Amino acid sequence: MPSALLDIDHVSKRFVKRPNLGERIAGLLGAGQKSEIVRAVTDVSLTVAKGEVVGLVGESGCGKSTLGRMIAGIYTPSDGKILFGNAPVAKVQGRRTQKLTTRVQMIHQDPFASLNPRIRIGDTVAEGPVAHNIVKGRDADAYVADMLGRVGLDPGYRRRFPHQFSGGQRQRIAIARALAMKPDLLVLDEPVASLDVSIQAQVLNLFMDLRQDLDLTGVFISHDLGVVRHVSDRVAIMYLGRIVELAPTAELYAKPNHPYTRALFESVPRVGVGRKDFRPIAGEIPSPLNPPSGCHFHPRCPFAGPRCKREAPPLAAIGPGRFSACHLNTGGTE
Ligand SMILES: Nc1ncnc2c1ncn2[C@@H]1O[C@H](COP(=O)(O)OP(=O)(O)OP(=O)(O)O)[C@@H](O)[C@H]1O
Numbered sequence: 410m411p412s413a414l415l416d417i418d419h420v421s422k423r424f425v426k427r428p429n430l431g432e433r434i435a436g437l438l439g440a441g442q443k444s445e446i447v448r449a450v451t452d453v454s455l456t457v458a459k460g461e462v463v464g465l466v467g468e469s470g471c472g473k474s475t476l477g478r479m480i481a482g483i484y485t486p487s488d489g490k491i492l493f494g495n496a497p498v499a500k501v502q503g504r505r506t507q508k509l510t511t512r513v514q515m516i517h518q519d520p521f522a523s524l525n526p527r528i529r530i531g532d533t534v535a536e537g538p539v540a541h542n543i544v545k546g547r548d549a550d551a552y553v554a555d556m557l558g559r560v561g562l563d564p565g566y567r568r569r570f571p572h573q574f575s576g577g578q579r580q581r582i583a584i585a586r587a588l589a590m591k592p593d594l595l596v597l598d599e600p601v602a603s604l605d606v607s608i609q610a611q612v613l614n615l616f617m618d619l620r621q622d623l624d625l626t627g628v629f630i631s632h633d634l635g636v637v638r639h640v641s642d643r644v645a646i647m648y649l650g651r652i653v654e655l656a657p658t659a660e661l662y663a664k665p666n667h668p669y670t671r672a673l674f675e676s677v678p679r680v681g682v683g684r685k686d687f688r689p690i691a692g693e694i695p696s697p698l699n700p701p702s703g704c705h706f707h708p709r710c711p712f713a714g715p716r717c718k719r720e721a722p723p724l725a726a727i728g729p730g731r732f733s734a735c736h737l738n739t740g741g742t743e
Pocket residue numbers: 424425426447448449467468469470471472473474475476632697
């Protein structure tokens with residue numbers, strides 16, 4: 410087993426949700442809300458080995474982005490620690506601003522928002538590496554041209570502005586900017602979710618080519634099981650702030666264990682000739698302001714018993730490299 414480059418150790422993140430103006434006014438009248446705690450991530454442990462890509466999958470609001478931002482050093486964990494090459498991420502990344510980040514780079518969902526519309530893309534790609542002495546100012550132009558070439562863009566485009574590119578091209582620029590920092594780890598947060606399906610495939614293929622060429626290590630966040638399957642060695646399934654299943658990709662897709670993972674697979678539309686065989690997951694995702702007791706999934710789980718309401722199942726080994734957090738694997742739900 411290769412040693413872990415990234416070690417997430419019992420990490421939680423809570424946000425304080427303060428009442429908005431209307432709620433504060435209602436409070437003055439005696440009917441308002443107090444500050445509440447959002448439990449975005451709860452007691453997550455996960456390691457990522459050098460050269461490995463781990464997918465993080467779950468429905469909207471399950472805490473994927475919050476975990477990604479903690480890995481990138483943008484948020485500080487409320488509890489637990491994240492080590493990167495045996496040093497705390499906060500030290501690796503620098504404390505003050507995102508500008509200091511080097512070894513972990515994050516690629517965001519929205520390539521429109523993540524590029525400054527007033528800066529030529531060549532300058533955007535060059536800014537970080539020059540500031541961090543990864544490349545000398547006089548060599549920056551050739552360096553940027555090389556980076557754009559690597560992501561399949563014409564190096565001659567470097568004097569253009571972001572609005573002159575399509576969504577897929579902008580995401581390539583965002584990838585070039587991240588790679589230009591020579592990161593040890595990439596956190597990709599829904600990098601293709603805002604792109605058309607045909608363009609998604611191009612960007613995913615690019616990522617897989619780069620992965621092979623550069624031996625990249627990555628955490629790939631997506632709500633889409635289909636997307637994660639192609640790019641990840643292992644997949645972690647998250648539900649309401651917790652990892653509920655973790656497995657090598659091929660095994661997870663061949664034989665999902667956790668009832669939530671199984672329900673996720675069944676909820677993916679697979680429309681055959683003249684038939685529909687997908688089933689949405691019953692019920693709503695509960696609020697992280699007030700998560701259910703015991704197993705967070707129990708109110709929506711067809712197999713839930715009294716134990717599931719009482720006790721949170723730990724993420725326990727169910728086979729080599731496979732983990733699941735379900736009482737069905739450990740003595741039953743009664
Ligand atoms: N800065 C914040 N302040 C308060 N609550 C937050 C903050 N960031 C995230 N949350 C809450 O934490 C929970 C997890 O959010 P997060 O964005 O990590 O989930 P996600 O799985 O990435 O969802 P999505 O795909 O919709 O972004 C949500 O309930 C969200 O509203």
